[in-house]
Amino acid sequence: MLTALLDLVLPRTCSGCAAAGPPLCADCRAVLRAEPIGRVRPTPCPAGLPEVAALSSYQGPVQRLLLSHKERGQLSLTRPLGAGLAATVRSLGVREVVLCPVPSSPRAVRQRGHDHAMRLAQAAAQDLGTNALRLLVPARAVADQSGLTTAQRARNLAGALRGVGLPGRPVVVVDDVMTTGATLVEAARALAAQGHPVVAAAVVAATERRVR
Numbered sequence: 733m734l735t736a737l738l739d740l741v742l743p744r745t746c747s748g749c750a751a752a753g754p755p756l757c758a759d760c761r762a763v764l765r766a767e768p769i770g771r772v773r774p775t776p777c778p779a780g781l782p783e784v785a786a787l788s789s790y791q792g793p794v795q796r797l798l799l800s801h802k803e804r805g806q807l808s809l810t811r812p813l814g815a816g817l818a819a820t821v822r823s824l825g826v827r828e829v830v831l832c833p834v835p836s837s838p839r840a841v842r843q844r845g846h847d848h849a850m851r852l853a854q855a856a857a858q859d860l861g862t863n864a865l866r867l868l869v870p871a872r873a874v875a876d877q878s879g880l881t882t883a884q885r886a887r888n889l890a891g892a893l894r895g896v897g898l899p900g901r902p903v904v905v906v907d908d909v910m911t912t913g914a915t916l917v918e919a920a921r922a923l924a925a926q927g928h929p930v931v932a933a934a935v936v937a938a939t940e941r942r943v944r
């Protein structure tokens with residue numbers, strides 16, 4: 733327990749590849765600075781999914797860095813991950829947009845001790861010279877998504893978010909990971925219901941799903 737705590741405070745290895753040294757080694761930093769893979773579609777693609785761009789597929793160092801940031805509160809990764817997210821937003825070619833993070837449940841934020849998606853949105857917005865706005869709030873509790881099929885996820889999430897705030901500039905929904913796309917569909921639906929013009933979504937990483 734104490735070792736785990738010390739590891740959080742004094743990381744001695746790279747969170748992406750476990751190489752000795754700082755929490756983000758030069759090689760893993762380069763991965764985050766690579767050209768975004770750009771537009772991605774999950775398979776199957778859920779109805780109502782906006783255009784989505786990703787920096788990377790959800791694997792290897794990027795997956796480990798995102799988990800370390802989200803679950804272990806490795807906040808030194810916020811800026812480099814946020815910069816990668818900003819590059820991904822730029823790759824969409826959209827202008828004069830604000831970023832809206834997908835909200836986590838209050839329980840998840842409490843357990844993790846921070847709102848990882850908001851942190852990434854703020855870092856990316858700073859890079860882009862725009863704002864990260866909380867235009868979405870949880871409307872009700874949802875079951876844990878892990879282990880659910882695409883159809884079950886869609887049902888679990890329908891009506892889970894609520895749009896807030898006054899409609900204004902075009903919105904890009906941002907999140908750390910896209911799995912089935914169900915969360916981004918619900919985010920886009922809730923924003924549109926509030927009158928927000930959703931132009932696209934951007935994620936740091938997208939799960940690679942194959943057609944069976």
Ligand SMILES: [Zn+2]
Pocket residue numbers: 746747748749750751756757758759760761793
């Ligand atoms: Zn590394």
